[in-house]
Amino acid sequence: xxxxxxxxxxxxxxxxxxxxxxxxxxxxxxxxxxxxxxxxxxxxxxxxxxxxxxxxxxxxxxxxxxxxxxxxxxxxxxxxxxxxxxxxxxxxxxxxxxxxxx
Numbered sequence: 862x863x864x865x866x867x868x869x870x871x872x873x874x875x876x877x878x879x880x881x882x883x884x885x886x887x888x889x890x891x892x893x894x895x896x897x898x899x900x901x902x903x904x905x906x907x908x909x910x911x912x913x914x915x916x917x918x919x920x921x922x923x924x925x926x927x928x929x930x931x932x933x934x935x936x937x938x939x940x941x942x943x944x945x946x947x948x949x950x951x952x953x954x955x956x957x958x959x960x961x962x963x
Contacts, residue, residue, distance in 0.1 A: 865906060871926060873901040875919045878933060890914055 876886055876897065887896035890911070899905045907915055916923050925934035944952060 866903060867927075867929070868906060868912075869901050869903045872897065872915060872919075875921060875926075875933075875935060876901075878935065879919065886918065890918060 873883075876883065881889075883897040883901060884894045887894050887898070890896065892911075900907055913923065916926050919926075920935040920938060922934070922938070925931060925938065928934060931937055944955070947955070
């Protein structure tokens with residue numbers, strides 16, 4: 862079971878990675894300026910509908926939002942989308958580089 866604190870912390874983490882203020886995110890979602898702040902401060906939780914809007918805004922799939930072993934799901938998604946355009950040889954090179962970085 863997911864701890865509800867995880868939702869608040871994950872939203873804050875992903876929002877911060879995108880360098881977006883809580884106020885700007887709230888207003889972009891069509892909410893009051895304190896909406897995201899209230900979620901991040903564990904005063905409230907988003908509805909399911911708003912959660913899906915939040916994921917879309919942050920550029921993450923809901924399943925990746927909850928993937929606790931993935932630190933930056935939006936960066937991972939961007940990398941995968943970029944990798945789809947590479948040739949097999951380029952992919953092999955990137956894989957070998959990634960393995961060396963471990």
